[in-house]
Amino acid sequence: QFPRECVTVRGLQSGECCPSLRGDPGDICGSSTGRGQCVQVDADGRPHGPQYPHDGRDDREQWPLAFFNRTCQCNGNFSGYNCGRCKHGYGGVNCDRLVVAVRRNIMELSEDEKRRFVNALDRAKRTVQPDYVIASRRYPEIFGPDGNTPQFENISIYNFFVWSHYYSVSKTFLGAGQQSFGGVDFSHEGPGFLTWHRYHLLQLERDMQDMLQDLSFGLPYWNFAIGGNNCDICTDDLLGARSNFVANALSPNSVFSRWRILCESIEDYDTLGTICNSTEGGPIQRNPGGNVARPMVQRLPEPQDVSACLEVGQFDTPPFYSTSSESFRNTVEGYSTPSGNYDPLVRSLHNLAHLFLNGTGGQTHVSPNDPIFVLLHTFTDAIFDEWLRRHNPDVTAYPLENAPIGHNRQYNMVPFWPPVTNVEMFVTSDNLGYSYEVKWPGRPYTMTEIIAIAIVAVLVLVAIIFAATTCAVRARSYSHGRNEARQTLLAEHYRRYSEDHERIQEKTQCVV
Numbered sequence: 406q407f408p409r410e411c412v413t414v415r416g417l418q419s420g421e422c423c424p425s426l427r428g429d430p431g432d433i434c435g436s437s438t439g440r441g442q443c444v445q446v447d448a449d450g451r452p453h454g455p456q457y458p459h460d461g462r463d464d465r466e467q468w469p470l471a472f473f474n475r476t477c478q479c480n481g482n483f484s485g486y487n488c489g490r491c492k493h494g495y496g497g498v499n500c501d502r503l504v505v506a507v508r509r510n511i512m513e514l515s516e517d518e519k520r521r522f523v524n525a526l527d528r529a530k531r532t533v534q535p536d537y538v539i540a541s542r543r544y545p546e547i548f549g550p551d552g553n554t555p556q557f558e559n560i561s562i563y564n565f566f567v568w569s570h571y572y573s574v575s576k577t578f579l580g581a582g583q584q585s586f587g588g589v590d591f592s593h594e595g596p597g598f599l600t601w602h603r604y605h606l607l608q609l610e611r612d613m614q615d616m617l618q619d620l621s622f623g624l625p626y627w628n629f630a631i632g633g634n635n636c637d638i639c640t641d642d643l644l645g646a647r648s649n650f651v652a653n654a655l656s657p658n659s660v661f662s663r664w665r666i667l668c669e670s671i672e673d674y675d676t677l678g679t680i681c682n683s684t685e686g687g688p689i690q691r692n693p694g695g696n697v698a699r700p701m702v703q704r705l706p707e708p709q710d711v712s713a714c715l716e717v718g719q720f721d722t723p724p725f726y727s728t729s730s731e732s733f734r735n736t737v738e739g740y741s742t743p744s745g746n747y748d749p750l751v752r753s754l755h756n757l758a759h760l761f762l763n764g765t766g767g768q769t770h771v772s773p774n775d776p777i778f779v780l781l782h783t784f785t786d787a788i789f790d791e792w793l794r795r796h797n798p799d800v801t802a803y804p805l806e807n808a809p810i811g812h813n814r815q816y817n818m819v820p821f822w823p824p825v826t827n828v829e830m831f832v833t834s835d836n837l838g839y840s841y842e843v844k845w846p847g848r849p850y851t852m853t854e855i856i857a858i859a860i861v862a863v864l865v866l867v868a869i870i871f872a873a874t875t876c877a878v879r880a881r882s883y884s885h886g887r888n889e890a891r892q893t894l895l896a897e898h899y900r901r902y903s904e905d906h907e908r909i910q911e912k913t914q915c916v917v
């Protein structure tokens with residue numbers, strides 16, 4: 406969440422996180438080369454929705470002001486915590502070269518591409534994130550027991566991805582002996598669901614591009630809208646088959662069976678007020694389609710669910726929450742029927758795909774530990790992107806205020822650094838340096854369309870029958886006429902022939 410350079414006692418006390426580029430103390434934010442400058446953080450102070458009634462009790466309010474109030478602001482296509490890198494979609498030393506990463510269906514990768522993707526994920530699980538460290542305590546305890554030891558830890562690239570999700574969904578600690586408040590979620594159940602997860606994926610993709618030294622590396626996606634109860638990507642060449650030996654475990658032939666998960670000690674965090682740190686625990690649990698207690702989540706979404714949700718015209722609707730009706734966001738998130746009707750009993754699309762996994766991938770505080778999370782979310786993001794293309798909304802379609810805390814248009818998404826607002830992700834993917842290769846299922850016909858098509862079909866059929874009958878009648882009368890003519894002709898022939906014959910006979914008789 407924060408650059409390693411910033412989490413010193415002095416850095417935290419100053420509230421300034423404006424590291425210099427290339428270690429020259431005078432060159433904060435690369436200012437000497439015009440890359441950027443150190444500025445005041447702009448944090449959203451507009452009213453949030455009524456779901457969160459504990460203002461002043463959580464480090465994530467008005468992110469990131471509890472930790473830092475000054476940051477680098479980069480010029481042009483420069484970007485990053487010290488303006489040392491390029492905006493998404495740009496490369497080269499001067500950040501003036503366009504680069505695009507293509508995100509493809511994982512099922513359509515070649516064997517070699519599949520192997521390279523699995524290996525890249527595994528390497529990310531073991532490679533230390535070079536720039537960022539994570540807080541292992543809430544701000545009141547951030548300087549450590551001696552007041553001089555900032556409580557931050559190194560973490561791997563993949564675990565950084567896991568930790569960021571955990572931090573955004575964790576409960577608000579209200580004090581020892583008091584129940585933590587769970588009605589808060591900075592990345593779900595609000596308009597920020599799509600923008601938050603979009604940035605989350607971009608950060609992982611960027612970290613993996615750097616690790617692989619390949620700016621064109623694109624995260625693939627899992628088309629989870631295939632119906633049925635089979636997880637098609639749960640094979641050993643992809644995300645891991647089932648174990649034949651241990652219930653809910655992954656096959657030992659998959660590298661993911663050796664992954665250990667982060668952030669599983671949820672009771673400790675909620676009762677002691679601690680924060681998930683970089684310590685790993687048990688293995689990934691997964692039993693796709695096997696939740697016998699909830700038959701509704703034993704099947705994957707259907708292709709027509711995707712077509713239906715893309716028809717929902719409004720991005721989000723009041724109260725901009727998991728109870729919103731006729732909201733594209735709430736529909737694709739999966740709290741509504743695929744056509745947009747809110748129903749508390751329904752789980753569809755993204756939520757259904759999570760719950761179908763039935764294990765680590767189905768619990769918000771740990772779900773990214775299962776790497777299927779990445780592919781499930783790239784597909785959700787692809788649907789979001791297609792919706793943006795089809796509906797071409799203005800920024801005003803995204804609520805400016807009164808969304809649940811963390812979800813307002815200008816809110817800096819928690820816990821990303823440098824600060825990035827929800828609305829910055831409310832653009833089509835080509836503005837962010839990536840694109841999707843997807844064949845979208847056709848839109849299902851409405852009842853009116855079905856009736857109109859049936860009427861046209863009947864009319865065409867009647868016209869064909871009429872034309873055929875008319876032709877047959879005409880053909881019959883024509884051939885009848887020709888027969889009559891032919892018979893008249895024959896009769897005439899015969900008459901002439903007979904007369905000639907009689908005449909010849911008369912002549913011959915005369916000669917004889």
Ligand SMILES: O=C(O)c1cc2cc(O)c(O)cc2[nH]1
Pocket residue numbers: 593752756757759760766767768769770772773
């Ligand atoms: O119960 C749900 O609808 C549900 C579970 C779950 C897990 C997860 O990681 C998410 O991101 C969302 C989600 N929804």
